[in-house]
Amino acid sequence: MANLPTLEEIERAILEKAQKWVKRPQEIFPVYQLNVELQQEGGFTAKEIGNALKSMHENGWISESQSPVHLLITESGFSEM
Template identity: 45%
Template sequence: MTSSTNANDAVERALLEAAAIYKPRAGEIVPLGAVHIKLQKAGFSAAEINAAFSSMEAKGWITGSQSPAHFKLTEAGFAEMPGAMSPTVEDVERAVLEVTAAYTRKANEIVPIMGVNMKLQEKGYRADEIADAFESMIAKGWVVIAGTFFKLTPEGAAELA
């Protein structure tokens, strides 16, 4: 490896770290300008940043998006992101239960779906991941949906223990 390659690797890593604040998953867009500015503030030149973007595109880590103001993270790029891991349905179910415990630990008490969704999205979970977790929890008999609320069943409440 040349020192130029090492320097480029450092910029690529910094770029992925800067993009990580947006909690993107594979196939999602990241604001190009904001990442560029963050890297410039960290001391990288525009030429270094642009070279890193080109290198990352050549490696298949990123692609362009329909908007020139964004880039899209690929599966390969997501895998390179520090701390990147898509949660399993079971992971999201556990998160739903943790947030629900702040409302109640008892069966048959109503819990606002929107409140739980908002807390989970603040933690970086996506709406489709949350919906999949609720569907799984319904199938397991852990929750019952009641309009814009849900209730833990006795089985669901037992999962909080």
């Protein structure tokens, strides 16, 4: 049986991938593109990524942006990067 990634591992992968777009707190990143890249390169499922994004939102690391296709990295989320 394969080892499944932990929620923390997926959150870390999201933060690492978001660094491609985010250079400072309160910047946005394209959630759809990030999702596709993590599925293709990281081997994560859409459900795993969705659960990690939900957890990150609950932890205050990300928030919704004015665009429905972007998320915003908060100060606390940026400090986790």
